[in-house]
Amino acid sequence: MNPVHRMNAPTGTRRILLALCSLIALCGPSRGDEPAAATLAKPGKRLERTGDEIMVCGQLYHTTTPVILWSDPGGYDAYRLEPRFKPLQATAPPAKKEDTQPPLRSTFGLRRRHLSSEELERVRGGGWDLPTLQKAVDQFVIHYDVCGTSRRCFEVLHDLRGLSVHFMLDADGTIYQTLDLKEQAWHATIANSRSIGIEIANIGAYPPAHSKTLEQWYRAGDDGKTILTIPGEAERNSLRDRGALLRPARNERVEGVIQGQTLAQYDLTEPQYQALIRLTATLCTIFPQIRCDYPKDASGKLIPAKLPPEPLENYHGILGHYHVQTNKTDPGPAFQWDRVVEGARGLMTPGAP
Numbered sequence: 001m002n003p004v005h006r007m008n009a010p011t012g013t014r015r016i017l018l019a020l021c022s023l024i025a026l027c028g029p030s031r032g033d034e035p036a037a038a039t040l041a042k043p044g045k046r047l048e049r050t051g052d053e054i055m056v057c058g059q060l061y062h063t064t065t066p067v068i069l070w071s072d073p074g075g076y077d078a079y080r081l082e083p084r085f086k087p088l089q090a091t092a093p094p095a096k097k098e099d100t101q102p103p104l105r106s107t108f109g110l111r112r113r114h115l116s117s118e119e120l121e122r123v124r125g126g127g128w129d130l131p132t133l134q135k136a137v138d139q140f141v142i143h144y145d146v147c148g149t150s151r152r153c154f155e156v157l158h159d160l161r162g163l164s165v166h167f168m169l170d171a172d173g174t175i176y177q178t179l180d181l182k183e184q185a186w187h188a189t190i191a192n193s194r195s196i197g198i199e200i201a202n203i204g205a206y207p208p209a210h211s212k213t214l215e216q217w218y219r220a221g222d223d224g225k226t227i228l229t230i231p232g233e234a235e236r237n238s239l240r241d242r243g244a245l246l247r248p249a250r251n252e253r254v255e256g257v258i259q260g261q262t263l264a265q266y267d268l269t270e271p272q273y274q275a276l277i278r279l280t281a282t283l284c285t286i287f288p289q290i291r292c293d294y295p296k297d298a299s300g301k302l303i304p305a306k307l308p309p310e311p312l313e314n315y316h317g318i319l320g321h322y323h324v325q326t327n328k329t330d331p332g333p334a335f336q337w338d339r340v341v342e343g344a345r346g347l348m349t350p351g352a353p
Helices: 001-009 011-027 036-040 117-123 128-137 150-160 189-194 212-216 231-238 268-284 309-313 337-348
Strands: 053-056 059-062 067-069 106-112 139-144 167-169 175-177 182-187 195-200 218-220 225-226 253-260 261-265 317-320
Touching: 001 139, 053 067, 059 268, 117 128, 139 189, 139 268, 150 167, 150 195, 167 225, 182 189, 195 268, 212 218, 225 231, 225 317, 261 268, 268 337
Parallel strands: 067 175, 139 195, 139 317, 167 195
Antiparallel strands: 053 059, 106 182, 167 175, 218 225, 253 261
16 A cells, blocks of 8 residues: 555554554564564563573473572583682693693483484484473482582582582572483483482481481580581582571481481471472473372382382382482481472462462
């Protein structure tokens, strides 16, 4: 329609044309199937995180609990090749070929389980999508870190041992994600390719007669109740909530049998349970193959030992490190399996707050 025709158009028609012109100006030019939200954004506009998201195949998913990504200030980045806590000059590449400094190394690998050769060729180039990852992941492995803080855990796991884990849960309830879940972290041997792993800040479980370590980390507070004390200034200052008075969820040490051995352990903190419940609900929702349950015997009780090869191969759900390896006892006898599972199921129920 030329300008003359527009001037002579009926009033109603002119109004429609003006409305269409305004809409085109607002939305900008069409680019095929590009989402409308993307066309409304201005170049260079920052997209803010709310601070509770985890990363899965490059996409963000809410957990409703604080999460620090590897790319955030103060995060722990398992993609970095050099040690995190060594002086910077000590991590520089060797100046000469004959230099004996160890080569830089990756601490994670490529998931392969249940993927066809065509899918492997696609994902090894970065072509992961959620449906493909959902085929590969069906277990959530829970560890305690025997380090007491996530800072020390990352130093030991990444810098010293050349291993990795997807999540670390600090004593104050802060969750750190170190890798996208599409990566195969090295945390649980034969379960690595099919699992997501989390290291919970807890100094661990010990034979009752050899619990000196527990006495160094826990003591009675002014009110007589047990409090968590963190030896080492760097570790204490690494907590994001430095003023928090941290207590185990149960005041007394808990004893129980793991792998046929009686062990004593202090429970996780309340903030840790609250965060873990929300993360568990998130993972069981994103990955339908991870059943929100733990390994049980015929009577419905927790199996506190390594699963035999066939049951482990056929298991889809949440499990402890000791369910995977005979030489492991984490997450220990104090870990409240029912509290985590029932809490997560409650959040996953339709209509739950």
